[in-house]
Amino acid sequence: xxxxxxxxxxxxxxxxxxxxxxxxxxxxxxxxxxxxxxxxxxxxxxxxxxxxxxxxxxxxxxxxxxxxxxxxxxxxxxxxxxxxxxxxxxxxxxxxxxxxxxxxxxxxxxxxxxxxxxxxxxxxxxxxxxxxxxxxxxxxxxxxxxxxxxxxxxxxxxxxxxxxxxxxxxxxxxxxxxxxxxxxxxxxxxxxxxxxxxxxxxxxxxxxxxxxxxxxxxxxxxxxxxxxxxxxxxxxxxxxxxxxxxxxxxxxxxxxxxxxxxxxxxxxxxxxxxxxxxxxxxxxxxxxxxxxxxxxxxxxxxxxxxxxxxxxxxxxxxxxxxxxxxxxxxxxxxxxxxxxxxxxxxxxxxxxxxxxxxxxxxxxxxxxxxxxxxxxxxxxxxxxxx
Numbered sequence: 386x387x388x389x390x391x392x393x394x395x396x397x398x399x400x401x402x403x404x405x406x407x408x409x410x411x412x413x414x415x416x417x418x419x420x421x422x423x424x425x426x427x428x429x430x431x432x433x434x435x436x437x438x439x440x441x442x443x444x445x446x447x448x449x450x451x452x453x454x455x456x457x458x459x460x461x462x463x464x465x466x467x468x469x470x471x472x473x474x475x476x477x478x479x480x481x482x483x484x485x486x487x488x489x490x491x492x493x494x495x496x497x498x499x500x501x502x503x504x505x506x507x508x509x510x511x512x513x514x515x516x517x518x519x520x521x522x523x524x525x526x527x528x529x530x531x532x533x534x535x536x537x538x539x540x541x542x543x544x545x546x547x548x549x550x551x552x553x554x555x556x557x558x559x560x561x562x563x564x565x566x567x568x569x570x571x572x573x574x575x576x577x578x579x580x581x582x583x584x585x586x587x588x589x590x591x592x593x594x595x596x597x598x599x600x601x602x603x604x605x606x607x608x609x610x611x612x613x614x615x616x617x618x619x620x621x622x623x624x625x626x627x628x629x630x631x632x633x634x635x636x637x638x639x640x641x642x643x644x645x646x647x648x649x650x651x652x653x654x655x656x657x658x659x660x661x662x663x664x665x666x667x668x669x670x671x672x673x674x675x676x677x678x679x680x681x682x683x684x685x686x687x688x689x690x691x692x693x694x695x696x697x698x699x700x701x702x703x704x705x706x707x708x709x710x711x712x713x714x715x716x717x718x719x720x721x722x723x724x725x726x727x728x729x730x731x732x733x734x735x736x737x738x739x740x741x742x743x744x745x746x747x748x749x750x751x752x753x754x755x756x757x758x759x760x761x762x763x764x765x766x767x768x769x770x771x
Contacts, residue, residue: 388758389688389708390655392662394454398537403446410442436517440525447533460653461532465581473636474575478588480632481568482595487625488564490618511601518597523589530555530569531576531585536650543664544642548573567633568592574640580649643747645754660755662687665737665748670703671722672734677704684737686755691725693735704733708759714752720745723752728762 414435451458467474530551538547548570556566572585644665651661662685669681670693682693682703690707706727713726720742726732739745 465579484629485564490622644751709761
């Protein structure tokens with residue numbers, strides 16, 4: 386399917402109850418663990434076992450949303466489009482591990498004691514540790530964060546915003562928020578690039594598996610070693626960050642999505658040439674009828690036309706124009722000011738808030754493609770710069 390299409394199933398997904406589900410499950414597990422340990426001791430309830438059980442509510446929430454909104458979870462696990470891209474995947478796996486070491490050292494220096502509870506309980510046994518670190522976290526966390534949350538928030542906001550928000554949430558839930566947050570950004574871009582969760586899952590498993598291997602080989606020696614001198618830790622962190630950060634920045638710049646980049650689920654549902662609804666960002670109306678001058682809002686390109694909404698929840702419509710009624714679009718030389726002219730001569734002039742030229746170009750391209758696909762006088766439109 387190509388051309389204008391409606392939103393996919395994620396438009397109906399609601400995430401607001403997920404934190405409550407997660408907190409409720411955590412409280413229940415803590416209570417159960419305390420009771421079991423009081424009755425039978427630590428051997429009956431190792432930490433690794435409860436780490437495994439903590440993922441159960443996330444899986445149940447995902448299955449519930451998929452059943453309720455008819456989301457095809459198999460789309461997330463299609464064969465990745467990787468080809469010769471494997472060397473980038475392998476290289477970024479190493480780069481992210483180095484960045485995480487540096488970021489974790491900085492976190493430890495700035496927040497002493499913050500990660501005291503992050504140690505791996507080797508007494509739980511290697512099989513259980515392998516499941517709780519290398520199998521379940523990559524599968525469940527990638528499905529929830531890079532799958533469900535990224536797809537949902539890209540419909541609610543923009544794909545770029547969704548990447549940042551899911552990465553921030555992912556980072557906050559880990560003991561190394563900076564390293565984990567950056568990891569979340571790169572995993573999201575890998576998912577979008579390869580159209581499959583298998584690549585992020587493999588990279589996530591490799592990262593966690595390396596940690597488990599190190600802990601297993603180090604044994605008690607790692608726990609008994611003397612505290613590292615802060616100056617040495619800072620120098621070590623700086624070395625790891627300097628070595629890894631340039632590669633991460635280059636990767637993000639090269640792969641950051643435009644306003645028209647499809648999510649993997651959208652591409653699977655509608656095809657590579659589809660034009661689904663998009664939130665293009667904030668705009669300010671600098672000239673328009675009906676007292677609109679000076680009003681700000683969020684511009685959406687929907688299946689039927691262009692809409693400027695006044696509030697965050699998109700419930701107050703400032704102005705709109707259907708594609709068949711749109712006669713012309715004129716853009717300033719810097720692509721920041723756009724004029725929409727309707728067939729009856731009414732026009733609205735607004736400025737977009739994108740700071741970079743690449744962002745403004747993607748804004749104009751997304752608007753123009755949908756105006757052309759909508760038919761009417763704009764069917765043969767070409768960009769006019771004034």
